[in-house]
């Protein structure tokens with residue numbers, strides 16, 4: 295097959311189903327075919343090809359793409375054409391990947407269902423009346439709906455892993471600093487991390503290797519080689535490994551079928567030669583509360599740049615309003631409810647007089663969580679849990695209940711707060727609803743390869 299044929303087949307699939315699924319916000323037909331043609335030409339001329347030459351990919355609409363719309367799921371960036379590529383975008387192009395287009399997401403990556411997108415919700419290919427997870431629901435739906443074999447997401451509190459879990463796909467949040475954030479629109483800078491999404495563990499590893507590694511343009515990028523993730527995925531083994539089951543991640547609110555599949559995965563790990571023990575991380579029960587102070591605080595600062603003057607949308611610029619009024623009218627019209635809620639929560643938590651009580655306490659909890667992880671890793675090599683407490687819920691069910699929505703990330707948030715690496719991979723279907731269940735694996739920072747060893751062994 296030529297790269298053009300592979301690309302055309304995927305574009306045809308997108309044409310056939312995207313109207314129903316709404317996974318892609320923008321299909322870059324021309325760009326994709328031009329890239330595919332370049333790959334075929336290179337091959338014909340005997341030139342060296344990149345490691346993922348000709349493989350189509352769906353890119354979350356949070357990464358800037360030169361000359362190609364980048365909305366972050368928000369009206370406020372409508373019409374903006376970035377003048378530059380994110381480092382991740384650049385590395386994909388250098389690896390000869392074919393970028394098919396930009397995928398739907400919760401506005402500014404705030405959400406767990408993709409219902410907060412300004413461009414309509416995405417359907418879960420397993421059942422279009424259900425959510426595909428969020429914020430990266432578009433990327434996961436593109437994989438589950440066979441519109442692309444590879445995709446990219448970002449994970450601030452679970453937005454790669456939770457969509458992977460509910461769509462039966464693989465998603466990895468690399469170690470914080472493992473993948474460049476340059477050109478990745480910021481939500482909560484100390485938590486945001488881009489990562490690979492795929493249908494198999496090895497595919498995720500191949501993509502991880504291409505997108506990861508040091509970037510001088512991102513000051514928080516780790517100056518060390520990418521952990522040997524591909525080697526680990528090819529070798530896949532848990533023999534002699536010590537694995538910890540996080541005690542705090544079960545009980546009330548966890549769906550029976552999710553726990554059943556998780557317990558079966560524990561048995562399988564034992565059969566494959568791992569030693570499985572229970573570990574307690576008491577501070578994890580406070581992770582959600584700490585996250586919903588830290589993430590909104592950072593977002594309130596990061597989103598100040600959307601002032602109606604610099605990018606995209608501008609409202610009220612008719613000569614009758616001051617610059618300040620234009621900013622406020624633009625933000626009123628351009629931001630959705632959840633984004634406004636977070637900005638208000640964040641500015642409140644950071645305001646003088648409340649800073650210590652809210653933001654300060656949340657940072658202390660963050661330290662306790664990091665310490666609980668460190669203690670756990672004295673006993674075990676990796677930790678495991680269900681990725682999400684439930685399978686995909688119906689579209690609309692939690693849309694008006696932010697607290698219920700936030701619970702979707704109960705198990706994923708601690709890894710972000712501590713900067714650890716984590717993966718979600720398919721763990722069977724829940725017997726009661728026939729929907730995918732995700733197994734989460736968490737590893738210490740810079741030990742991302744352990745995720746792939748375990749993931750490939752149980753896949």
Ligand code: GLN
Nearest residue numbers: 403404405450451452453
């Ligand atoms: N669902 C979480 C939130 O709404 C996590 C989002 C993410 O990881 N980007 O903030």
